[in-house]
Amino acid sequence: MPKGEALGEFEYLVMLAVVRLGASAYGMRVRQEIGERTGRDVTIGAVYATLERLTEKGLLTASMSDPTPERGGRAKRSFALTGAGMEAANRARQELVNMLDGLRFPLAGRIQ
Amino acid sequence: MKPPGWAQLVLWAVAGEKEAEFVAGDLHEEFLLLWADRGRSAGSRWYVRQVLRSAATLLGLRFRSGEAAHLLAAALVAVAMPLLLLDRLWSFVYSHIPLKDGLERAPGFWAANLVCVCACAALCGSLAHSLPRAAGVALAAAAGAACALWCSTATAPILYAGLVILAAPASSMAVFVWRRPR
Numbered sequence: 001m002p003k004g005e006a007l008g009e010f011e012y013l014v015m016l017a018v019v020r021l022g023a024s025a026y027g028m029r030v031r032q033e034i035g036e037r038t039g040r041d042v043t044i045g046a047v048y049a050t051l052e053r054l055t056e057k058g059l060l061t062a063s064m065s066d067p068t069p070e071r072g073g074r075a076k077r078s079f080a081l082t083g084a085g086m087e088a089a090n091r092a093r094q095e096l097v098n099m100l101d102g103l104r105f106p107l108a109g110r111i112q
Numbered sequence: 113m114k115p116p117g118w119a120q121l122v123l124w125a126v127a128g129e130k131e132a133e134f135v136a137g138d139l140h141e142e143f144l145l146l147w148a149d150r151g152r153s154a155g156s157r158w159y160v161r162q163v164l165r166s167a168a169t170l171l172g173l174r175f176r177s178g179e180a181a182h183l184l185a186a187a188l189v190a191v192a193m194p195l196l197l198l199d200r201l202w203s204f205v206y207s208h209i210p211l212k213d214g215l216e217r218a219p220g221f222w223a224a225n226l227v228c229v230c231a232c233a234a235l236c237g238s239l240a241h242s243l244p245r246a247a248g249v250a251l252a253a254a255a256g257a258a259c260a261l262w263c264s265t266a267t268a269p270i271l272y273a274g275l276v277i278l279a280a281p282a283s284s285m286a287v288f289v290w291r292r293p294r
Binding site for chain 1: 114131133134135136137138139140141142144162165166167168169170172173
């Protein structure tokens with residue numbers, strides 16, 4: 001796999017949130033999903049920067065919906081995984097599983 | 113039920129035209145939920161915090177998309193360059209007239225500069241086709257005017273300097289609002 005194609009940790013979280021949310025995967029819901037599941041206080045800017053990067057890499061695809069009153073008359077941009085995105089997510093999971101294999105958690109030992 | 117106006121303006125100024133509408137819509141949606149759940153001040157605080165913490169990232173995204181380079185070019189070519197050319201023209205003309213070298217700029221010259229910068233900034237504003245781009249152009253016009261004043265060979269009167277820095281973005285935004293499709 002060429003350098004730069006591997007998923008970063010936050011990119012992986014965003015992709016998993018998009019998978020979980022299905023058709024309702026857009027900026028605000030992705031932000032909330034990550035916040036609820038990981039306890040991280042994520043900003044909307046960080047989420048959009050990552051969604052944009054993943055779209056440029058061809059791992060996500062974006063579609064626009066009509067403006068709605070609850071969004072102040074603004075349109076919504078929803079995201080979904082592409083075939084390459086699914087492959088990348090599966091590969092990232094396998095890499096993590098391989099690295100975790102044989103380790104016992106919580107890790108014990110002295111902090112150096 | 114609207115988020116703080118100044119925070120919305122900051123968001124429109126820093127976010128690129130590709131993202132601004134979606135980010136603003138997402139924040140507005142969550143702001144309304146928070147408003148209903150925890151009240152107005154909590155909703156406003158959350159909105160402002162999100163905008164300020166996202167500003168650098170959104171600005172970075174705008175630079176990456178190449179939009180910021182266009183804004184910089186607009187500021188330099190359309191606002192700073194005409195002002196500097198007028199300044200050099202005055203110096204050049206009077207340096208060739210005996211006893212007139214180093215002559216103070218006349219009030220009419222400052223007024224002509226002001227009209228010129230307003231016209232150029234207005235032209236830039238008329239070419240912007242979205243609010244984020246227009247806000248960016250206005251900000252860039254103010255920066256371009258300040259840059260031209262700093263590089264000028266003569267010390268500009270304070271009133272003129274203030275007027276130029278304010279009039280450039282104002283005329284740019286005014287023309288954008290005037291031309292904007294209803």
